[in-house]
Amino acid sequence: MSDIIYMDHNATTPMAPEVLEAMVPWLREGYGNPSSIYRLAQEAREAVETAREKVADLLGADPSEIYFTSGGTEANNWAIKGVAWAAKEKGTHIITSKIEHHSILNVCRYLEGLGFRVTWADVDRYGLVDIDQISDSITDQTILISIMFANNEVGTIEPVEEIARLAKERGIPFHTDAVQVVGKLPLNVGELGVDLLSLSGHKFYGPKGIGALYIRKGTKLHPFHHGGEHERGMRAGTENVPGIVGLGKACQMAQEGIEDEERVKGLRNRLWEGLSSRIDDILLNGHPERRLAGTLNLCVKYVEGESMLLNLDMEGIAASSGSACTSGSLEPSHVLTAMGIPPEVAHGSLRFSLGRKTTEEEVEKVIEVLPPIVEKLRAISPFGKRRPL
């Protein structure tokens, strides 16, 4: 397990040893329920509140605006359903984009089934959302705009600041799925002007099964879980104390280590340069500049992404085709499709996502290994390499 070259950081990251260490006491002797009154419990309560401050610090928020969830998926579900339920009197129109994570897409589809109207904003060939379309689709029935901060498949960074400004002018709450950004790029909810923001621990070296929703003071939304008074009555359920402590530690470490992104970007660019000079008919997906430092999504024509992945796996290289959530499905990526990439090309997509521990040697190894794999696959392809597309 230890010898693999891991290039799937957008799917999940290895937990930092420091995070694990911070969590262990809360899995062993610190088992108190933070809602109880004796010391064992109150220590757990303090640990939760300290973690909340660390999350708030990383985002430039007030701790009272941070609510712990079971991850990015729950934070996204809550933001959208919570606002939708609270605003039903005002209107039933929601604006989002075609390239969101499934935890946004499928929530919006569910709401469509309940009678809400959803505008699915288009993106250009780089994956940037059409701001004019968003602006033009706003009506007095619009109750929420939700646009992701950076796309998990291609890494394109959306103009969230502009969209937030637009939303504010029209008095509409704005949510952003920042799961791929928190811990990678510095961000400040005040400067961004967002009302709701989702994050997830395991995407930046924290534990799985923990995340948070930032809710700006005054934003109207219904609780997600009903039950006890946990999370100020907004998210019932006994707190995941070890997970929360781990998330706090991951936030603290992210604040200290954000400059590593330049190094990661250098490696990512070297990987593209190496592959594109050795493989012909290869295309870069995503925005050339406005893109997450570690993300390299490409299409290799005339081969299947899945076949490349299996061959890479045999060489000990872990990558992905599109998003982790859709691998195994035969549908081409909804993100690449929205970007106008034809399905037969999108089927040859491959995503490498680099991280803190990625080394130059690993990048060179991938540059060495992939071209012969592509050559082999193209040679055995029933359509031949020059199949007209």
Ligand SMILES: *Cc1c(COP(=O)(O)O)cnc(C)c1O
């Ligand atoms: C991973 C991811 C999620 C889901 O987060 P989980 O904590 O795994 O539920 C949501 N949005 C984006 C953009 C992601 O990359």
